[in-house]
Amino acid sequence: MLDLTVEAWVLAVIASVAVGMAKGGLAMVGMIAVPVLSLVMSPVQAAGLMLPIYIVSDIGGLIAFRRDFDLQVLKTALPGAVAGVGIGWATAHIVPVAGVTLIVGLIGLIFALNALIRPDLGTVRRAPSPAKGNVWGLLAGYTSFVSHSGAPPWQVYVQPLRLPALVYAGTTTWFFAIVNWVKLIPYAALGQLSLPALKTAAVLVPVALISVWVGLRLVRIMPQKLFYQFITWGLMILSIRLIWQALSG
Template structure:
């Protein structure tokens, strides 16, 4: 049972601020690190249930600057593929126990770091040719699935969007739209699966100011904090928390 005590807020408030900074200032799929942190202290389903409304709030706060600046054809493909990906996530969640979810969240966290490291080293590069529409649908399925089970849909979406050679603003606006829509889609099955409770609702109300604070800080940190430093700290955090979740899941 979720206990809304001082210990919970001591962990949850900084995690939510981090999510806001990550999405608001660095356009980062690494905002899902907040869910990974909470999953260390809560049942995975509770951690995901606490974070989803807060991520939706951050999405809404980030939407105005990018309104209608996205590339709709590419965003539409990823959204259309994302919906069946969410359905796959629902099917898995219905049969998975808490330890399997810990393994999945931890594994995705570490895989995310590996993917980013490989990109930074040039081992993974955007396709020289624009990927076809079917690849966008497939990337959408992976995006929807990983987003459902850990709020970590960024890499699969990025692989497709980067191949389309979008400019920085269209790329960022497209990700804001895609994950804004998919988070709304996820809300319904999360509710039916019992991942929202009165306790998570109270937690959301209490943590909402921290989400908005993080978004505000992120916008300002964008020009003040070196991107390399921010992501370096993020990757260390994901490695430690993801490794701990895998350890707990195997134990």
């Protein structure tokens, strides 16, 4: 296993809880995983450690949301997302992570502020759009590859669709589960899935799986209006965190 300090183990557990709750439907919570671990290790190492936990947690999320997802939304966004992962792989050695993190943070912050200042814009459900879906899907796939932070671009596309809370959560879970499986090949090729990292991830997986159930319970009992307020505020807070992380180096 990785030689982690007590502090690092505590932060790794927190990150695993966040990943599990994200797969249970609270997608924005998962964005704190890599930033939290980046306090005690490099973002690249943190992303590599978290990917196996994401993938195993995805299984729990897919079981929970096996009926609650919108296939049309997935069809409009996944081709772009796969292309985004490919671009991330091709440019992994030349694009600074801080720059991508800053862009993700700015996109998320602008969208969240717009949703809070002009809430009437989201009262009418929009239809899925292949053009918009693939553009935002590409950004989500690319930023997910770089730092597991694909939620803001994804939310920019999906939140205006005004899906029912469970369908929103399930569609998000299915989208990122597929993206994470696609990421396995380039992550392995880049050496980010080392044996010590995989052993450490195995210890953290049970924590994440329990947290999937916690997230699912919260989504099922949370009123839909409160659900969208939660993800909007969560997006804003986490976007500010990403901006600060990028600017602070």
